[in-house]
Structure formats: C-alpha cells, structure tokens
Amino acid sequence: MSVSIGLDDFVPWLAAQSAPEKDVQFFQRTPWTRKLIENPLFRAVPCPTRLITPGTSHNAFIAKTINKPSCVQHWLMLTRKQFSTPKEVARGTLAQSRFSPNAETYNIDDSEFIMLLDVGEDLDGFAGRVQGGVLCAILDEALSICVEYHRQASSSSRAPLYTVQLNTTFRDGVNTPGLIAVKSWIVAKEGRKWLIRGQICDAQGHVLTQAEGIWVSAAENKL
Structure with missing residues (x-):
C-alpha cells in the first residue's frame, strides 16, 4: 500500500486514521x-511504517520485506x-539510566503504544x-514511533531523529508462528535526547525481549 505521510504531519495523520x-x-x-x-485507554490505528512513501524506499523493510504471510502478515x-x-x-542524567535485565512486566495501562504482531516462520x-x-x-521501529509522536506533540522541531543507542536483553525465545x-x-x-523503553511480551504477559534506547534530534543549525 502506498501513502504519503510527511514528517511534519505525523501526529494529525495518526489522529485521523482508523x-x-x-x-x-x-x-x-x-x-x-x-x-x-x-x-x-487505547484506540487502534494503522502502523505508519507499514506504509510505503511513494517514490522512495522509506519504510521498505517493515512495509515490504517482512510484510508477507510467512513473516508478519498482520x-x-x-x-x-x-x-x-x-x-x-538534568544534563547527564540519561547516561546513568539503565534498564534492569530482570525488569518485571510493565503495566499495559502505563504503556503509550502497543503493537500487535502475527509472526511467522520466515522470521x-x-x-x-x-x-x-x-x-x-x-x-x-516501535520505540522510534513512540519518540517521534512525543517530539512532534511537544515541539515544533522537525529535524531528523536518530537512534544512537539500543540496549537489548533477550530473556526468552519468541516462538513462531505466534502473536506478540x-x-x-x-x-x-x-535537551535533544530522549530515553525510551520497550518490551516484547507473550499471551501471559511474560517479557521475552526488552530494550532501552536513546534517540537524538539533529541540531537545527546543522541541517
């Protein structure tokens, strides 16, 4: 599916979608x-990175490469x-923050975004x-969408956002085929840095994989 989703209109685009x-x-x-x-507390919306921006390869991995019945059909x-x-x-605080490898399941009601995936054997x-x-x-991908939403909702900046750190802990295997x-x-x-966390969970709420990442927005005067 092709659709034009400009960086500047991510928040209103999401609000208008079913x-x-x-x-x-x-x-x-x-x-x-x-x-x-x-x-x-939640509403269901399409995942924007499952959509190809016309004339580009933007989102190609999520929208094309693994968007198939044997990978992630839904x-x-x-x-x-x-x-x-x-x-x-305060400055320097994020460098001292780390996700415990033994972190308990994060309360669903306190999550900001939840993605439901149907994972297949070709993964x-x-x-x-x-x-x-x-x-x-x-x-x-999940953490990037979360931080982009917050950045646009709280700031007029539309400078590129980059993942500069993603610490991942694999606690248990993610079975295929299955739902996560x-x-x-x-x-x-x-400042221009954002600290985001995420977890991949199974039907029982067990944390299978978790991550903590830092995203940085490019300085406006360097664009």
Whole structure:
C-alpha cells in the first residue's frame, strides 16, 4: 500500500486514521489480543511504517520485506487516547539510566503504544524462534514511533531523529508462528535526547525481549 505521510504531519495523520479492518478482525479472534484492543485507554490505528512513501524506499523493510504471510502478515498499532508530557531531566542524567535485565512486566495501562504482531516462520533464526536481529528491528521501529509522536506533540522541531543507542536483553525465545505484543513508552527527555523503553511480551504477559534506547534530534543549525 502506498501513502504519503510527511514528517511534519505525523501526529494529525495518526489522529485521523482508523485501523485496517482485516487486522482488527484477525486479532479479535484471540482472547488476549482482543482484550488489548478493547482496552478503553487505547484506540487502534494503522502502523505508519507499514506504509510505503511513494517514490522512495522509506519504510521498505517493515512495509515490504517482512510484510508477507510467512513473516508478519498482520501488524496492528494501539495508541493511547491521552498522553502525558515526558519529564525533562538534568544534563547527564540519561547516561546513568539503565534498564534492569530482570525488569518485571510493565503495566499495559502505563504503556503509550502497543503493537500487535502475527509472526511467522520466515522470521526464524533457530527453527520455531524469531531471529534476534529481527526482534531488535521491531523494537527499534516501535520505540522510534513512540519518540517521534512525543517530539512532534511537544515541539515544533522537525529535524531528523536518530537512534544512537539500543540496549537489548533477550530473556526468552519468541516462538513462531505466534502473536506478540510490543509495548513502548517514554521515560525522560534531556535537551535533544530522549530515553525510551520497550518490551516484547507473550499471551501471559511474560517479557521475552526488552530494550532501552536513546534517540537524538539533529541540531537545527546543522541541517
């Protein structure tokens, strides 16, 4: 599917969208994902990076390479209806913050974005398990959308955002074929830096993979 999503209109674009019915219907067939879709704190929307920007290769990995029945046939995004403003912290604070490798499951109601994915066998590393690099890419995508939303909602800056650090902990395998929930939330902001965390969870809410990343917005005077 092709659509033009300009960087400057990400927030209003998201607010105006309704989720693809085929993806909603698919995830409503399973009790635990249906419960997430019906959570009154969230609304279902399309994942913007599953859409190709015409005339470019932007989003090609998510929108084309793994957008197939044997990889990720269904991908649905849930976004909070109301967001809180990320706290601004003192310079040097983010460098000292680290995600505990033994972190407990983050409360679903406190997440800001939840992505539901139907993962297939062509994502395998070992048979029946999603390859670790693919999980990193999925988390990078989920966290990037979270930080871009907050940046546009709180600032007029539209300078490029870059992932400069993504620490990932693999706690258990992600089975294929199967369904997963990818949660993301902003922890803090420090000038042009953003600290974001995310978790990949199974039907029981067990954390299978988790990540903490730092994103930096390019300086306006260097563009």
